[in-house]
Amino acid sequence: MARTDRLMRLMDTLRRLPAPVTAARLAEETGVSARQLYRDIATLRAGGALIDGAAGLGYSLTEDPALPPQSFSRLEIEALRLAVESLAGIGDQDLVAAGRDALARIVATLPERQARQAMHAITRCFPQTPHRSAPSVDLAPIRAACWDEQALLIEYVDLNGRQTRREIWPLGLSYSDQSLMLLAHCRLRMDYRVFHVNRIAAVRLTGDSFRPRRVALVRDYAQARREHANRGTR
Structure with missing residues (x-):
């Protein structure tokens, strides 16, 4: 690998x-020896x-403004454009606007040739007919x-029209062209629940923290899903 490419x-x-x-991880990721890595850092x-x-x-x-601008391959530029454009089909307005703003800032830091490639990417995401109801909160x-x-x-x-009040520990939002879901740990049921966001009628922060449990809860939920899927394939 050329020296410039290796440093990039x-x-x-x-x-x-x-x-x-760690130096060991950097050496593994860049495909060089530890001794060469230390020289490259220097x-x-x-x-x-x-x-x-x-x-x-x-x-x-x-990061420092004096550093050379970051660089992307053509395929990475295509992937970024496609990811941001696809938000229009699955994301809410704030997320779509944030994605476009972020891409514009990334493009502004690219060398001129790559900036032109970003503006004329060959990949396009055609608009989808919206199927999802907009959230009311x-x-x-x-x-x-x-x-x-x-x-x-x-x-x-809920899907049967019953209205309940729940205290939840929210873990993450899941987007698709059909639905927007909220994964949470329900404190009433003391179990994981996935809520349709467009069925949430009101929401309020309680001020109570469940830090630092989120990462462990998401990990346990993902493990339970994998075990359930494995049982289904036996």
Whole structure:
């Protein structure tokens, strides 16, 4: 691999992986020896890259306006365009706008040739006929509760028309062209539940935190789903 490509791959790896990244992981991701990795880190630092850390501690990259702009392959640019355009078929208005703004900022940092490629990508997502009912509640507090691990009090109308009030620990939103769902741990049933967001009539933050349980709850839910699927294939 050419030296320039190797250094670019190292920069991309430092941007992509959660910091701090061990030297062993960086060497594995970039396909070089540990000795070569240390030389490449030194080269990037000499060129102005702000890389904190040391051998045995891990490394983290601090972005700086003086650094060269990040680079993407043509296929990566196509993937980004397709992902953002597909939001119009499955996302809510705030998510669609956020995706377009993020892509515009990414394109603005690309070299001129790649910026032109991003504007004229060959992949397109054709508009879909909307099938999903729009939610009647603001999604902002639901997203905030998921991010901040805060309990929610919701009023929910089930498929039989019964209205109940639930305290839940919201874990994440699931989007498709047919439905918008909220995965949560219901404190009434003390079990996982998936709620249709368009059937949530009201939502309120309670101020109660369930941090740091979200990651473990999502992991346990995913494991239970896998075990259920495995039983079904036997």
